[in-house]
Amino acid sequence: MGVLDVEGVFLTKNGVPILNGLSLEVWEGHVHAVVGPNGAGKSTAASVIMGLAGYRDFEGDVLLGGESIKDLSVTERGRRGLTLAWQEPARFEGLSVSDFIGATLDGENREVIRESLDMVGLEPDDYIDRAVDKSLSGGERKRIELASILAMNPRVVVMDEPDSGIDVAALEHIFDNLDTLKERNTTVLLITHSPTVLRRAEHAFLMCCGRVVDKGSVERIAPYFEQQCIPCDHKNRPEKDAAGT
Amino acid sequence: MPDLIEQLYESIGQNPHEIRDDESIARIEVHKNEVLGVHLVPGLEVDAEETEDGLDAAITVTRGTRIEKPVQVCFGMMPERGLQKIVLDIRIEDEASAAIIAHCTFPFAREITHTMDAEIRVGHGAEYAYFERHVHGPEGGVRIVPKTRVTVEQGGRFSTEFELIKGRVGTIDLELEATCKAHSVMDVKARIGGSGDDRINLNEIGRLIGEGARGALTSHIAVRDAARAEILNTLTASAPFARGHVDCKEIVQDQAVAKAVPVVEVNHPKAHVTHEAAIGSVDTKQLETLMSRGLDEDAAAALIIQGMLN
Numbered sequence: 001m002g003v004l005d006v007e008g009v010f011l012t013k014n015g016v017p018i019l020n021g022l023s024l025e026v027w028e029g030h031v032h033a034v035v036g037p038n039g040a041g042k043s044t045a046a047s048v049i050m051g052l053a054g055y056r057d058f059e060g061d062v063l064l065g066g067e068s069i070k071d072l073s074v075t076e077r078g079r080r081g082l083t084l085a086w087q088e089p090a091r092f093e094g095l096s097v098s099d100f101i102g103a104t105l106d107g108e109n110r111e112v113i114r115e116s117l118d119m120v121g122l123e124p125d126d127y128i129d130r131a132v133d134k135s136l137s138g139g140e141r142k143r144i145e146l147a148s149i150l151a152m153n154p155r156v157v158v159m160d161e162p163d164s165g166i167d168v169a170a171l172e173h174i175f176d177n178l179d180t181l182k183e184r185n186t187t188v189l190l191i192t193h194s195p196t197v198l199r200r201a202e203h204a205f206l207m208c209c210g211r212v213v214d215k216g217s218v219e220r221i222a223p224y225f226e227q228q229c230i231p232c233d234h235k236n237r238p239e240k241d242a243a244g245t
Numbered sequence: 246m247p248d249l250i251e252q253l254y255e256s257i258g259q260n261p262h263e264i265r266d267d268e269s270i271a272r273i274e275v276h277k278n279e280v281l282g283v284h285l286v287p288g289l290e291v292d293a294e295e296t297e298d299g300l301d302a303a304i305t306v307t308r309g310t311r312i313e314k315p316v317q318v319c320f321g322m323m324p325e326r327g328l329q330k331i332v333l334d335i336r337i338e339d340e341a342s343a344a345i346i347a348h349c350t351f352p353f354a355r356e357i358t359h360t361m362d363a364e365i366r367v368g369h370g371a372e373y374a375y376f377e378r379h380v381h382g383p384e385g386g387v388r389i390v391p392k393t394r395v396t397v398e399q400g401g402r403f404s405t406e407f408e409l410i411k412g413r414v415g416t417i418d419l420e421l422e423a424t425c426k427a428h429s430v431m432d433v434k435a436r437i438g439g440s441g442d443d444r445i446n447l448n449e450i451g452r453l454i455g456e457g458a459r460g461a462l463t464s465h466i467a468v469r470d471a472a473r474a475e476i477l478n479t480l481t482a483s484a485p486f487a488r489g490h491v492d493c494k495e496i497v498q499d500q501a502v503a504k505a506v507p508v509v510e511v512n513h514p515k516a517h518v519t520h521e522a523a524i525g526s527v528d529t530k531q532l533e534t535l536m537s538r539g540l541d542e543d544a545a546a547a548l549i550i551q552g553m554l555n
Contacts, residue, residue, distance in 0.1 A: 092552050
């Protein structure tokens with residue numbers, strides 16, 4: 001049993017099956033990757049794990065530390081140390097970086113906020129009083145979101161497409177922080193279709209058609225993904241699979 | 246027992262000595278219809294007359310004067326009931342520059358009416374920034390009726406910001422009409438949070454009549470409980486290269502009702518006006534982001550709304 005387990009999840013949206021018996025076993029303190037082509041159901045899996053609106057009605061179960069969290073709110077999951085870094089982080093008009101990162105910190109937290117910004121490569125003096133709004137680039141918001149996660153110090157973090165919309169230098173900071181999270185014994189689940197991100201993980205799940213079709217070491221999964229999945233135009237068509245077409 | 250001036254400043258969370266002991270800061274303090282204090286700086290002229298229910302004042306910043314520190318104005322009433330009528334005639338003469346920070350405080354209001362009738366002229370190349378912050382009590386017994394007419398002459402810059410996010414609104418009927426001549430700029434903002442049975446009515450009109458005039462009308466409103474808000478923003482551009490934007494955002498919770506009517510009118514082929522209006526509940530993605538860090542839903546919503554109104 002892992003620190004996070006997804007057990008046989010089936011989920012349908014608008015009559016279309018998205019997850020078809022998805023199972024994941026995520027080990028504590030390790031960096032895992034869920035990899036697969038567009039439409040494989042990777043982001044849906046992240047939403048189910050976090051219990052987001054519209055992703056709570058499914059068959060199967062999600063366990064954190066061996067306990068079902070299926071009926072827990074997003075807040076309760078967050079309080080148990082599970083959190084999510086969105087593919088495209090939300091904008092918060094008027095909300096300062098300081099208030100955003102410090103939202104769940106107790107007491108005097110200015111130093112924690114500054115340290116977190118520093119860790120993601122953003123100069124605290126330049127950012128701490130700025131708003132988390134459209135004046136920031138997508139990459140900046142992504143790094144600020146990561147700073148908020150570092151400040152939270154979660155038990156498990158799901159990172160949905162961490163390289164989406166950011167430049168090479170920023171990606172290096174994110175990779176550096178994967179190491180930091182690992183040093184803190186934080187479990188990381190990367191959701192990605194990028195071979196570059198995949199290769200930062202220790203273990204990989206290959207998803208297709210809403211389920212895991214292979215899993216193992218990154219050394220084994222990555223070449224298969226790059227050679228077979230990236231050129232493949234197969235999309236999430238489980239109804240055709242079921243019919244053998 | 247602190248005197249009235251101290252009570253006024255304390256009600257807005259300010260230490261009166263920080264402002265009153267600084268000779269470089271101009272200030273005007275008014276309680277009901279009584280001028281409690283006036284301190285002027287060179288180039289600032291105030292001719293104030295106490296009336297039966299308030300104050301009739303002419304404020305002039307003389308030609309070419311640049312007042313470095315914002316003029317501090319405090320209009321307030323400490324009693325629970327009463328009427329305060331403020332009439333202002335504000336002249337920012339050519340090439341002059343000034344900012345006013347006005348605090349309107351009614352911390353114990355149960356049945357107070359505060360009206361303001363302001364005529365503002367921003368001269369050629371002049372700059373005038375007016376920030377008005379209201380501090381109300383928890384009872385909602387205030388009716389606020391500010392009516393402002395503004396003329397911004399060629400090359401002038403006018404900005405105003407109305408903030409009412411502390412205490413209950415009560416009822417507000419805000420009207421503003423601004424006319425902008427060539428190459429002038431106006432920036433009008435309102436940020437108001439309503440609850441209980443508060444009523445918020447904004448009617449803001451901007452007329453960009455001069456070539457290259459620019460203007461923006463921005464309203465950020467949050468209503469909850471049984472509060473109601475109706476925002477009517479009208480922006481007209483009738484000269485070449487006039488540019489305008491109307492932005493109305495309203496967050497609605499509980500049984501509250503919000504309505505926004507952005508009206509944009511363009512009367513010249515080389516003018517351009519845009520608008521955006523968004524009314525709805527707190528954004529789900531914003532909520533879930535904060536909840537995934539462990540905040541409960543109510544605290545997350547409050548933080549998001551506080552941000553929007555900041």
